[in-house]
Amino acid sequence: MRFRSIIFFSLSILSTTSLPAQKLAVMETAFGNRGVVESIALTKKAGFQGVQIHTGKLDANGVLTLSVQSLQEEFLVASKKHEVEIISLCAGSMNRINVWKDGPDRDKGLAIMKQSIEACDALGCKVLLFPFFGPSNFEKGEEKIAGVTKFIEEILPIARKHGVTLGIESPITYDRVLELFKRLENSPNVKMYYDTGNMMRGGEDIYTALQKLGNDAICEIHLKPEGNIHFGKGKTDLPKLAGSLDKIDYDKWLVFEARGGIKNGDTKLSAENLKGMKKLVALRKK
Numbered sequence: 001m002r003f004r005s006i007i008f009f010s011l012s013i014l015s016t017t018s019l020p021a022q023k024l025a026v027m028e029t030a031f032g033n034r035g036v037v038e039s040i041a042l043t044k045k046a047g048f049q050g051v052q053i054h055t056g057k058l059d060a061n062g063v064l065t066l067s068v069q070s071l072q073e074e075f076l077v078a079s080k081k082h083e084v085e086i087i088s089l090c091a092g093s094m095n096r097i098n099v100w101k102d103g104p105d106r107d108k109g110l111a112i113m114k115q116s117i118e119a120c121d122a123l124g125c126k127v128l129l130f131p132f133f134g135p136s137n138f139e140k141g142e143e144k145i146a147g148v149t150k151f152i153e154e155i156l157p158i159a160r161k162h163g164v165t166l167g168i169e170s171p172i173t174y175d176r177v178l179e180l181f182k183r184l185e186n187s188p189n190v191k192m193y194y195d196t197g198n199m200m201r202g203g204e205d206i207y208t209a210l211q212k213l214g215n216d217a218i219c220e221i222h223l224k225p226e227g228n229i230h231f232g233k234g235k236t237d238l239p240k241l242a243g244s245l246d247k248i249d250y251d252k253w254l255v256f257e258a259r260g261g262i263k264n265g266d267t268k269l270s271a272e273n274l275k276g277m278k279k280l281v282a283l284r285k286k
């Protein structure tokens with residue numbers, strides 16, 4: 001009887017230690033903030049373990065908001081105080097930049113990305129969300145994808161130096177993003193930052209796409225509501241999504257990004273969406 005108890009105890013240890021708990025985070029824009037230290041405390045209040053911070057914009061002197069050392073130090077102090085991990089940064093101002101066409105706009109983009117990568121290193125996170133909405137969308141046209149490839153090739157040495165992964169987020173189908181990866185020789189420093197809400201609105205079958213991409217091609221996942229401002233109450237099929245995550249052994253952060261209903265400094269929307277995220281995690285078998 002004692003021997004059987006030992007075996008059972010050993011198996012229990014294996015079952016609990018081999019499968020780490022899914023960590024859940026929030027993008028600070030869900031609080032109406034961009035590069036604001038208060039977002040750390042709000043993340044804790046809303047019940048999340050981690051937060052994604054916006055790197056801000058360039059000032060008149062060409063200095064990015066989150067490049068300021070004193071602000072970085074404030075973030076680190078708040079992170080430690082509230083026991084909230086800064087999991088990644090988002091170079092959100094890149095949404096207004098055309099990176100595939102030579103000119104002042106592109107030069108501005110290089111400055112934003114360089115300083116954002118350096119800010120990642122300073123804040124101890126290894127993922128930088130690189131958005132491709134607006135003028136940098138490379139869904140169609142050889143000129144666009146060739147220009148985007150050239151731009152990323154210029155910033156890759158900086159990303160490698162600081163050990164940072166560039167997460168490509170866009171409304172662009174996964175097969176087009178895989179084409180970009182191929183042109184970049186499948187660099188380990190460039191992965192897809194998959195956003196369920198964006199891709200569903202674009203008509204992509206997110207459940208199949210995640211399985212086609214696989215865990216290695218994804219750095220983090222945004223869980224954005226589609227059809228409702230509350231994740232899990234809209235069009236997303238939670239059991240089906242949980243199944244896709246299980247099939248690829250997804251083991252990275254799941255991050256809530258708000259679609260609407262934001263009030264500055266309010267945590268109620270994020271806390272409500274956390275419930276849907278926890279339902280998704282509970283449905284996972286791994």
